[in-house]
Amino acid sequence: MIKAIAKLFKALNANVNPGEIAHAFSCGILLGLMPKNNVLWYLFFIFILFIRINKPMYLLMTLLASAIAPSLDGLFDSVGYAFLTIPALSDFFATLFEVPFVAFTKFNNSVVMGSFLCGLAFYIPAYFIGRLFVFLWRKYITAFMRRTKITKVVAKLPLLGKIVSLVGDE
Template identity: 25%
Template sequence: MLSQLLSFFKALNSDAGPWQMAFAGGFALIIGLTPLWSVHNLIVLLLVFVLRTHIGTFFVFWAIFSGFAYLLDPWFDQLGYAWLTQPGWQSFWTSLYQNDWWQVARFNHTITLGSLAVSLVLFVPVAVALRFSVVKYRAKWMPMMNKLKVVQALKATRLYDLYSKVN
C-alpha cells in the first residue's frame, strides 16, 4: 500500500493525465462502496486495466472509499430495502431474480443494490471533482509544496535518488 501511495503522489506531481487519475478515483468509488465479491466489480476491474487509468490512484482511493463504505452501509441497506420492497417493482425484481445472470449479480442483496446505485450516481461528479482538484493542485499547490524546505531536504537525500532510479 505504501508503494501505491508513493505512486499516487508521484503521479500527482507528474504529467500524468488528470482524467486518468479522475477515472481511477471514480472506478475506485464503485469498488470501494460496493461489496467486494460482486460481478460488477469484475467488470469495473476490467475497465480499470483496459482503459488508461492510474493504478496507484485507483488503489489509494479504493482504500479510502472502502473506509467510507463501512460508515454508509446502514444507509445503503435502507436504500436497497426501500427499492426492493416497493409494491410496483415487486414483479420487476422477481423477474430479474428468475434469470441466472441476475442471481449472480446479487441485486436482491440490499446493500449491493443501494451501494451500487449511489456509486453509479456519484461516479461522474466524483470524477469531475477529482480532475478539477488535480488541475488546481498542479497549478497552485505543487509549486508551493516544492518550495518547502522539508520537501527540498527529502529530494536531496540518497534514498529519494534510489527511489527515483527504481521507478
C-alpha cells in the first residue's frame, strides 16, 4: 500500500501525462459509485486495468468513491428507476434479461443502473477536475509543500526514506 501511494505521488510530480492521471481519477469514480455485488462491476474493474492509466490514482479514487456511494443510493435509485421504466426501452430490457449471464450484471436493479448512469454522466466533469487537480498540484501545491517546515521535518523521518527507496526499485 505504501508503495502504491509513493507511486501516486511520484506520478503527480513527474512528467507523467496529466490525461492518464485524470482518466484514472474518472474511472475510479465511475467504478467506486457502482455496487460491488454484480458481474458488471468486476467486468469494468478488469477492463479498466488494461487501459493505460495511473493505477494508484484509479485504486485510490475507487476507494474514496466507494466510501461516498452509500450516501447517494437514494439518488441512484431514483435515476435508475426513471431510466428502467422508460416505456420505449421495456422490450429491450426484457430481451436483455433473458440472455444467459446478462442477469448477473444486475442491470435491472435501479441502484446499479442509476449509479452506472451517474458515473457515466460524471466521467467528463471528473476528467476535467482531475486535470485541474494535476495542474494545481504541479504548479502550486508541490512548491508550497517543499517550503513548509513540517515537510522538512517529516522528510527526515526514516519511514519516508523507505518509501523513496521502494519507489526507486522499479
